[in-house]
Amino acid sequence: MKLLTMMAEMLHDFAGLIYPNLCITCDNPMMKQEKLLCTNCLIELPRTYYHLVNGNPVEQIFWGRVSVEKATAYFIFQKGSRYQKLIHQLKYKGAREVGIEMGRMYGNELKQTSYFDAVDLIIPVPLHPVKEQKRGYNQSLLIAEGLAQSLGKPVEFKSLYRKEFTETQTRKGRYDRWENVNSLFAVKNETALSGKHLLLVDDIVTTGATLEACTAVLLEVPGVKVSIATLGYANQ
Numbered sequence: 001m002k003l004l005t006m007m008a009e010m011l012h013d014f015a016g017l018i019y020p021n022l023c024i025t026c027d028n029p030m031m032k033q034e035k036l037l038c039t040n041c042l043i044e045l046p047r048t049y050y051h052l053v054n055g056n057p058v059e060q061i062f063w064g065r066v067s068v069e070k071a072t073a074y075f076i077f078q079k080g081s082r083y084q085k086l087i088h089q090l091k092y093k094g095a096r097e098v099g100i101e102m103g104r105m106y107g108n109e110l111k112q113t114s115y116f117d118a119v120d121l122i123i124p125v126p127l128h129p130v131k132e133q134k135r136g137y138n139q140s141l142l143i144a145e146g147l148a149q150s151l152g153k154p155v156e157f158k159s160l161y162r163k164e165f166t167e168t169q170t171r172k173g174r175y176d177r178w179e180n181v182n183s184l185f186a187v188k189n190e191t192a193l194s195g196k197h198l199l200l201v202d203d204i205v206t207t208g209a210t211l212e213a214c215t216a217v218l219l220e221v222p223g224v225k226v227s228i229a230t231l232g233y234a235n236q
């Protein structure tokens, strides 16, 4: 048994020489027990801790737009920072484990408080079907799955969907444009959502337009409450 363990360890170290386990943000080799981010990058991740702040900047994005119970983001997303790579890998490099692992880590942090205790279901923001087919997955769903694992809440990804229809927005006025974004999403199977507190999940929140549109559609279902969690918060 001991010999087997030793051999497995040697094999792991040998594989590490060929396929070194590199930190996704700083590219330095990692220890066996480190996952995705090296300890240093994990410590230096610019966390927001907004779940500890009432009326935090992410919640403020939605003030006067749609009714959101609670909203927060894992870390500050800054263009050019090494942590931009996290989102880049997740979106464009097919690194699915980034979404799941980051969601899981964030869920573990949120679980330390009662912030999302009242949530019943986790809902990922749907990707445009063509984009999802091209990418092979929806990054928001991966984050939702990671969060679900830590928070112990189920994911529901079929009820909120994005319509395939997209009309060119260039000729439209401001109100029409909003109408257009707003009509991108729809709910099917209302009974799965009615009376539930939903946690809407996306990779990054910037202007909040997409999250606002999803929230508006979800709030049309009787008795629904919506909270929001994203990985990144891009302060404009």
Ligand SMILES: [Zn+2]
Residues within 6 Å of the ligand: 023, 024, 025, 026, 027, 028, 037, 038, 039, 040, 041, 042
């Ligand atoms: Zn690192």
